[in-house]
Amino acid sequence: MSGWGSGSQTSLREANRASILDAVARYGGLTQVELAAATGLSAATVSTIVKELAGSGLVEVHPTSRSGRRAQLVTVARRIGIGAGVHIGHRQLRVVLGDFSSEVIAEQVLPLPRDHLIDTTLDRAALLIVDMLDRVGSSVDELTGIGIGVPAPVDRATGRISVPGVLRGWDDESIDQVMTDRLNTPAWVDNDANLAALAESTRGAGRDHPDFLFLRASYGIGSGVVIAGRLHRGYAGTAGEIGHIQVDPRGAICRCGSRGCLDTVVGEEALLRPLRAGYGTLGLRDVVSRAGTGDPGCSRVVADAGETIGAVLAGVCQTLNPQVIVAGGELSEAGEIFLDPMRRSLRRGVLANVVAPIDIVPATLGTRAEVVGAFAMVLDHTDVTHRGGNQR
């Protein structure tokens, strides 16, 4: 509200324009009546300013109805079409819609049960996309593509999980094909750590680093490898699956069938087990938030996990020699409680070079990196199709 001081007519109008744009962006889409209520401006002022904003291409007005009456829905203007990014996590589904200026225009999180099934979850993802399109005054016709991230290695040629058993209940179907059939829109699927690495490399903490590793420390551990500015997926899409590096030769059997994988030591189940006696039922996010507020038991669990992961990262870094590790996933939300022990155990295990010590930095996009990467994948693919069309 910088306009209040000067009090001139122009600055007042500027302030009103800003507050209307702000409200439209925050809610995705509002009718003019709702806009008046949300901003406290008169209906006439809202109408005038919306007309101006629509004229200069900043917002769009769509006819709609509210409780049976005709109304004007005001949304942020979009370029060409809408892409959807979907991140299917172990315990939540996150969907974003964005336009081709790569602005996110709507976002929604849906909590999911443990071991959710492919049919139910993809069905809910599809319906959620339709609901969200409706919220921003659009429809499936405008949807140009869907990018999907899953917490498991993916064979991108078939759209299937490439290692059976890692994501229970998701093995037997082509994930992108199911979504394509559901919404009649092209869909692409990739590993979520890979997508997060892509997002961080183009618009996050990896932007200035051609060689970096994205660590996704969540319900399980994964990573995305960026070499010379390009994502390295590996032959079968399993590059960076550091959750399945053995750390305890006599440890528990992992979902993948091996013994003593990193996931069996610092995965969700392993982190919660020692807390159960004293704390009762806690979820992974509870542990992270309690560690953040200084709870000693939860802090200890998170710090020990950091140390164990750091030792594994040391081995990976010895092979790849990245400049930096970008840490994402829920555990990284704990901040230095997690990162500091990880950094120390990492540095103990890598060859010291004279150029610069390897560092670990938090992901700029936080736990949204995966879904932003999934959305970015749609933009990339759509560009390719456009170019292909021109060549023909």
Next chain:
Amino acid sequence: MTQSPLPEVGEDAPEVPILDLRGIVKHFGPVEALVEASLIVNAGEVVAIVGDNAAGKSTLAKIVAGVLQPDAGEIRIAGEAVTIPNPATAQKLGVATVFQDLALAENLDVTANLFLGRERVLPGQFLLADGEMEQTARRVLRDLGAFIPSVRTPVGQLSAGQRQAVAIARTLIGEPRVVVLDEPTASLSVAQTAEVLLHIERLRALGLGVIFISHNLNDVRAVADRVEVLRHGRNNGSYPGGTVTNEELIAAITGAVRKGPHLSAYRRDRK
């Protein structure tokens, strides 16, 4: 949390449940709605109640809300034995309930609905404290992460999901300790369901006990810390929400698996 005489193991190890129902019996003539049903809810815990139609889920909610009186049984709130003769008492005791029909006044705006029946008055006057109520309404909706553009919108103009949010927000006005939600996701779209589930997570983060009654096992398993199964008015198993499977719950709901009173595992305070 107040001073406790017991040594601290974890933050909330020596815990007195906020709500403790024991041996609740309710008959409607020949119908046995509840038979020795028990339920414990701790602070910051989401307890889901699942069961077939007529398993007694809503009856239990109505007893907690003071709408129905149990024929027998004991209700304790924060360790104190209480009776809940009417909804006003329930509210005073810190129990807030959202029923399936939401009970909102369509013609009134969001603020008026939140404060319906307990409007705040300016000190020493008969005038309503509109400004104060609006501020509180905005704060409560923000605490809940609700998606409602204006607190002055008449509720009749809101979507089904937004109404649900208003109904849940209304429970927060009286500074409750337990919030009871009876089928809050029934007949909502996926996006609206997502909002309600996030509201439940917010209530839990605010340290409230939440009773979440639902038919949808996916929704229940997504947010519940513990799932209590009712069958023919009796407890038929108690499961950790984070690890229970749909198969286990269905077996308990349909009676393929039968269990006796199963609450002893949750009485951590009195072994």
